[in-house]
Amino acid sequence: MEQMHTHISRQFSAELEDIRSRVLQMGGLVEQQIEQAIEALIKGDTALGEKVIMHDTQVNKMEVTIDEECNHIIARRQPAASDLRLVVAVIKTITDLERIGDEAEKIARMAVRLAAEERPKNNYAEIQALGGYVRHMLHDALDAFARLDIEAAVRVAREDIKIDQKYDGAMRQLITYMMEDPRTITRVLNVIWAARALERIGDHSCNICEYIIYLVKGKDVRHTSLEQIEKEILGHGR
Amino acid sequence: MEQMHTHISRQFSAELEDIRSRVLQMGGLVEQQIEQAIEALIKGDTALGEKVIMHDTQVNKMEVTIDEECNHIIARRQPAASDLRLVVAVIKTITDLERIGDEAEKIARMAVRLAAEERPKNNYAEIQALGGYVRHMLHDALDAFARLDIEAAVRVAREDIKIDQKYDGAMRQLITYMMEDPRTITRVLNVIWAARALERIGDHSCNICEYIIYLVKGKDVRHTSLEQIEKEILGHGR
Numbered sequence: 001m002e003q004m005h006t007h008i009s010r011q012f013s014a015e016l017e018d019i020r021s022r023v024l025q026m027g028g029l030v031e032q033q034i035e036q037a038i039e040a041l042i043k044g045d046t047a048l049g050e051k052v053i054m055h056d057t058q059v060n061k062m063e064v065t066i067d068e069e070c071n072h073i074i075a076r077r078q079p080a081a082s083d084l085r086l087v088v089a090v091i092k093t094i095t096d097l098e099r100i101g102d103e104a105e106k107i108a109r110m111a112v113r114l115a116a117e118e119r120p121k122n123n124y125a126e127i128q129a130l131g132g133y134v135r136h137m138l139h140d141a142l143d144a145f146a147r148l149d150i151e152a153a154v155r156v157a158r159e160d161i162k163i164d165q166k167y168d169g170a171m172r173q174l175i176t177y178m179m180e181d182p183r184t185i186t187r188v189l190n191v192i193w194a195a196r197a198l199e200r201i202g203d204h205s206c207n208i209c210e211y212i213i214y215l216v217k218g219k220d221v222r223h224t225s226l227e228q229i230e231k232e233i234l235g236h237g238r
Numbered sequence: 239m240e241q242m243h244t245h246i247s248r249q250f251s252a253e254l255e256d257i258r259s260r261v262l263q264m265g266g267l268v269e270q271q272i273e274q275a276i277e278a279l280i281k282g283d284t285a286l287g288e289k290v291i292m293h294d295t296q297v298n299k300m301e302v303t304i305d306e307e308c309n310h311i312i313a314r315r316q317p318a319a320s321d322l323r324l325v326v327a328v329i330k331t332i333t334d335l336e337r338i339g340d341e342a343e344k345i346a347r348m349a350v351r352l353a354a355e356e357r358p359k360n361n362y363a364e365i366q367a368l369g370g371y372v373r374h375m376l377h378d379a380l381d382a383f384a385r386l387d388i389e390a391a392v393r394v395a396r397e398d399i400k401i402d403q404k405y406d407g408a409m410r411q412l413i414t415y416m417m418e419d420p421r422t423i424t425r426v427l428n429v430i431w432a433a434r435a436l437e438r439i440g441d442h443s444c445n446i447c448e449y450i451i452y453l454v455k456g457k458d459v460r461h462t463s464l465e466q467i468e469k470e471i472l473g474h475g476r
Contacts, residue, residue, distance in 0.1 A: 057461070064458050064460065064461065068458065071323075071326060074326075075319070075322055080313050084312055085309075091329070095330070095333065178420070179420055182416070182417055185420075189413065220302050220306065223295070223299070223301075
């Protein structure tokens with residue numbers, strides 16, 4: 001009986017490990033989608049843009065598959081405490097990853113639409129800069145998820161403030177372009193949509209970090225200020 | 239023993255009923271937030287806009303509370319089949335409701351920002367029209383959730399296509415304004431953000447409808463075309 005139990009729980013651990021690694025796999029694909037969408041925009045590469053659009057169905061399929069596996073685990077294993085928190089955190093994380101995938105797809109659509117237009121002199125410098133930050137942030141969020149590292153998760157969540165500042169700066173710059181030359185309005189608006197999509201990816205990465213903290217600490221930190229989180233979770237006083 | 243079991247399952251049913259009614263309560267608050275945010279914009283009512291911004295914390299709190307209750311139910315009751323699907327559908331629905339609340343808050347912020355500016359001649363006719371459609375859609379989605387009515391859910395999901403068309407029309411109109419009078423760019427951009435927020439509320443309402451279908455039919459219909467859903471779920475042939 002003892003052996004049987006060990007076997008079941010070992011099997012169960014393997015299942016939990018499996019959904020975790022699938023999340024990371026899905027995260028890797030999503031990272032690649034963002035990278036290629038931005039490259040398609042900057043290089044005016046229509047074929048690459050269309051590849052990203054097509055690959056979004058793969059991201060979607062991964063979400064559905066992992067979601068189903070999570071439901072099976074809850075139904076069969078009836079997990080409790082931290083195991084249950086892991087499953088719930090995974091269900092939420094994949095929703096955000098799927099939406100990040102949607103944002104990457106949107107950028108790819110802008111890329112295809114803009115490929116035929118005249119390239120801006122600065123070659124989308126705002127998008128390149130913002131895109132670099134956002135990709136870094138998502139990568140670190142997935143890393144924190146892989147290592148269940150809450151200090152890293154809090155650090156990444158803090159990054160989002162910087163991204164919002166960069167986004168505001170880029171937006172001011174883009175609005176100035178439109179005002180200086182109203183003929184560029186339609187084109188610049190497309191760049192604005194791409195910047196917005198990147199900003200939202202930052203938000204979703206931030207959500208993932210909150211799930212990590214919830215998962216490790218059993219504490220729901222959404223709608224809590226970063227200062228408070230740092231104080232309560234990490235025990236950093238002032 | 240039999241009586242005990244009845245008691246437990248009656249208690250359990252009451253708990254499931256409770257999270258369902260809490261979702262509807264949260265939905266009601268979110269509906270009100272959208273309504274008041276739009277009203278604040280149209281009337282240039284700063285005080286109302288600030289009220290909406292303040293009330294968003296209430297929406298957030300409701301999400302956290304319902305989420306915790308769902309986790310308790312999973313841990314204590316170990317629900318299976320349709321009970322489990324209900325709990326998972328609730329967990330997902332409240333995430334979308336919370337994000338709808340965020341979008342309402344964004345519109346309220348635009349309202350406060352725009353209150354000091356000159357009112358446009360058409361008094362935000364685009365936002366009024368789009369806002370009407372979107373509120374209607376969310377209301378119907380919550381109704382479908384309350385009655386677990388999948389035919390209604392599919393109908394509401396179909397509405398989202400119309401909302402996207404209305405949104406595209408409004409966007410073209412707004413871009414024309416900017417081109418005709420570049421001095422209005424900053425102001426019109428704020429109206430564009432409000433329109434975008436409404437369009438996203440439509441998307442979230444659509445997500446809720448998909449959870450309803452999943453809940454009732456045990457089928458994940460995200461990333462499935464509406465035609466296919468209607469054929470498979472409702473048994474409507476061609």
